[in-house]
Amino acid sequence: MRAFLILEDGTVFEGTAIGADKEIISEIVFNTSMAGYPEVLTDPSYAGQAVCMTYPLIGNYGVCREDMESEKIWLDGFIVHELSGIPSNFRSELSIQEFLAEQGIPGIAGIDTRALTKRLRDKGTMNGMITADEGFDIEGVKEKLKKYRTGDVVSRVSCREPYSVEPADIDKNGLKIAVLDFGEKKNITRSLVKRGCSVIVYPAWSKAEAVIASKPDGIMLSNGPGDPKECKEIISEIKKLYDTDIPIFAICLGHQLMALATGADTYKLKYGHRGGNHPVKDLINGKVYITSQNHGYAVDADSLDARIAAPAFVNVNDGTNEGLNYSGKNIFTVQFHPEACPGPEDSGYLFDRFIENIRGGKSNA
């Protein structure tokens, strides 16, 4: 069946419909990871977006449910150049075609994904529609696309009730970590549990008091979708967490929310960072790490109050802020994804740093 991807600027790509038979409007973004499509599909940070994979051959190794980063596919639509005819991998449980259909996610294949990527790069992220309706009215669609707003997506993706995950008894390190779930990728919890931490995951709208009352040794602010400024109430709760002495580590949206909570500003990037090849320099040891990234917004480094926070990581490609150390606080936050999945595991050491910081009780200078 034919399908169309129509962009806000009127560009139309014609391809083949894949997945569920359904029309969607969403923000169109691209991801440059060459492997890891199951993780991308199930990353809650993509809620409210339709993702174009720049690597042209997708689905080669099928889908293994073990690789899912949440319970389901969160993105609105999937845009690929070519879907594999057969999945081939010893762990594959189902094909990507089956997975998309099962999850009710529509998509489009057979389009010039490179041309789409270039358009998004040059004009910035745009809204778009994926439809199988051959009789679409371009002006009407453009109008609709212009009006479309992603809105608050965090409340959609966060867990409803707190839950806890325990390591095996012999692995326990005795630390209790509270994770605030703004759309958490499961590997954040896995990374903590793997290191022996007991984890309690809280819904995004949890009150700071409740979290503090559970006496966690450390707090983890997770990744999540959308514009951080949409999360006004969450930001005020985070400010309260900042005011305690509990060590905090934040990733992606969590990093942006902490910055907003402490008076800094965020802005929307032209077309974001999504992929597994972004170089980030650790300003403390001078080393460059290749990181997994997925964000459309960034903390404005110029808005930082040096008395509150100082840049700890910077993006080597475009110089944007990639992490902060909070002065006089046991708090550090990063824009990228040390939990990887998909992408390089180079920055996984940050989870160790978090644990050391908790143990050492040390505050940043």
Next chain:
Amino acid sequence: MPKNADIKRVMVIGSGPIVIGQAAEFDYAGTQACRSLKEEGIEVILVNSNPATIMTDKDIADKVYIEPLTVKVLEQIIKKEHPDSILPTLGGQAGLNLGMELEESGFLKEQGVRLLGTTAETIRNAEGRQEFKDLMERIGEPVAASEVVENVEDGIRFTNTIGYPVVLRPAYTLGGSGGGIAHNQAELEEILENGLRLSRVGQVLVERCIAGWKEIEYEVMRDSAGSCITVCNMENIDPVGVHTGDSIVVAPSQTLADKEYQMLRTSALKIISELKITGGCNVQFALHPESFEYCVIEVNPRVSRSSALASKATGYPIAKVAAKIALGYTLDEIKNAITKKTYASFEPALDYCVVKIPRLPFDKFITAKRTLTTQMKATGEVMSICDNFEGALMKAIRSLEQHVDSLMSYDFTALSKEELTERLEIVDDMRIYVIAEALRKGIGYDTIHSITKIDKWFIDKINTIVLMEGRLKNEELTTELLREAKRIEFPDNVIAKLTGRSEEEIKRLRYDKGIVAVYKMVDTCAAEFEAHTPYYYSVFGGECEAVRTEGKKKVLVLGSGPIRIGQGIEFDYASVHATWALSKAGYETIIINNNPETVSTDFDIADKLYFEPLTAEDVESIVNIEKPDGAVVQFGGQTAIKLTESLMKMGVPILGTKAEDVDAAEDRELFDEILEQTKIPRAAGGTVYTAEEAKEVANRLGYPVLVRPSYVLGGQGMQIAISDKEIEEFMEIINRIAQDHPILVDKYLQGKEIEVDAVCDGEDILIPGIMEHIERTGVHSGDSISVYPAPTIGRLIKDKIADYTARLARALHVKGLINIQFIAIGEDVYVIEVNPRSSRTVPYISKVTGIPIVELATRVILGEKIKDMGYKPGLQPEAEYYAIKMPVFSFEKIRGAEISLGPEMKSTGECLGIAKNFHEALYKAFLGAGVNLPKYKNMVITVKDADKGEAIEVGRRFEKLGYTIYATRSTAAALNEAGVKARKVNKISQESPTVMDLILGHRLDIVIDTPTQGRDKHRDGFLIRRTAIETGINVITAMDTARALATSLENAGGEMELTDIASL
């Protein structure tokens, strides 16, 4: 960290002559590194014995020593030039080994020279078998468990700890004989017992068997600050068991989930960090296809063939970045030359698929075993890029120039299902075609996978191609079907064949429907950032990124495709220099080529690079976009010449010598007319199509005769026939491939072979020098030792040659280069052949005469005159030194290949010896080719009757050099009778000890064995030559070569004078 300011003079070690396993990729890496160093104001002292390389140009390095790559020579250069540092990681294994020897002997320290890049300790840890194993164990990285055992009990005990199956490799046996795979204790006992008996030292390595696992490679970079990145990973379609150099390889990996991809990536980074490598490194893994288990196979702490491939596949210039890292820069300080925005500290993201196919030399060595093993056999490779795998595979296949253009090119249709299933067990270069036929016959993916262990994903992709063949054959050719066939890169001629239409018709249909190739950019970042480097590949469908730039006039330079015997790196040298000369003259240059190992496919050589197959259709698609003002074809070897007619049809003017004049040189009758008209004699002969006609001509001329196809390079299929029977045999071999042109049969003349390269501007000619071959006619010019200036011919002959060259060049209206081979017999000169194009000797003669022939030829092509470029026409004055080009062979790598020299070229590379006197130059040339004698001072002489007289003279000279001579019966008799002491040894068929025992005793320096005529590979001589070559003995098959070697050894031992050719 910025550049280390103490580094000012760096010595770079090249990799020497091209051999199998160490090819053009090191010229590419070395050239890129030297340019990168010079960019930083560093003075570069280059040492490489290979004159055909671009890196040995004085434009690339400040001081250039084309000298033998030995420790002694390097020490002497270091003492003379006082470099402060040396960079050994760019010259392959050869360069690395030399760097290590210099370091370990303490010489570098003594001279205050530092080893740049990776340290000696690191290299030891990566290269030493035990050190590496220990290190991997220490950091918890798995390697295939192995142990050396000396008895069966230990073997069983060890195997019980690691599990069956195991691979058994006896130490020091020929080509792994006596080894095997044991699946159970009974097999283990049997193979092990036998292996222990066969091993000279009574040792067998017992190793866990990982054959059939996925073979995955990562290219990794690390800087001195410890930052690491992986440039790309690659998946071998052929699983573990086939050398990666002989495997079909795809980048990035296709069948690995992110979990496996990252697991191996993390391991690679851990290894490079633990080894503390600063620069580039290649890590090879074996990954179990049905679990997360993996083994580290090998680590190369240097740039390699794989890194050249990774550079071209991603656009990330590994050698350039490695050189900058060696100077002290960190990755985040080095700009990405493609985006000019980002830095070297990122990982390329590909938005296309890359396929590499090896170019195997079985068309040259028709008797050789085609089986692919862990011993690499490929001489070169092709790469292709497409947005789908099928397309990349189809493009790579037709880039090979081996008469293949689809998966139907090797015909297995006659095999039954059972036979095919059996044939699938054979691992050779035709396996992929067998798989295609198996799919056509309905053999299932599971069966094919279980036999070949090739991942089903690849089998499915091959099936897509097979299904398309069927659809084209059986369905009506709709626009949609045609579009789909083109999407997966079926060439028009294949579609035409399958649909029963003409190629022209298919092309017209395509153009009518707008089904044309569009071009995408290789930009390292999957379009995330804007790129500035016009490095393109074609796809069907989507928008075109290649735009014709207005302003300058445009010239298309056609490259020479994969490196093969007969068409090597020399043609890349010529293409690159022509490109530079065109650029200097103000033209926009556009290169088309498909060889990832070469300098010409580096993205900053031409203004635009199209990484595409060199077929008429692929070139036409580019021409349609670029509309070049002209094309040069005379620099890209036969590959480019073959496209002349097609280019003219496309309306692209051929710059330089016209196509009809090229034809006149190749076409027998037209050429005879030219000779008549210019009054130049040649050997009598005729043109034939059939064996009957050939026999008729041969008998008219009288045997021996030379038989060869026309329009080939490197004497492919050329043979000297002495009988009707041989004519029949050779004609059959030649006609296995449909011949577009007649076959030539000429009277064989024996005399001195002379060669010239010249530039002609239509009126005047410029001959830089005359080269004389040591071997008489009958040995291919590429396999002969070539001497400049010609040492044994007089003024009269030289003038005659210059005169003939001028006459021929004018008669053929040559504009540009011409290469002519002559025979001198007494005072007579005959012409053998004329090639109005660049030749194998062009780089060599350019370098030793200091005359930039390619540049001059290019300027002539553009309309300049020799007189106006500051040269006096005619034969140039001779240099004051001798330069001797020595062929280098890779026979030991190709099991079953006949090594005796003849009219068909067999050498893979060459090296140069330069000295004030002939003897020293000859000695250096032999030394450069790896002939480092004497060692044991034992030799075997066994020659055919016709050579006995010369054998006496040669034997006497070696006797004087202190050699003990062994000889077979009749040779021994002849020698002893003449007073040369020779010990008689038995033939192989006689009782022990035989000549074979002598060879296997590992105490021989030289075997001189001139083959009796005929190509019967079962003769004793064949076995003797093969065994000797495989045990590392120098085997000589022509008496002239033997005499030259004696001369060289008689003059060995003195201090050598080393020459910087950049200052000549």
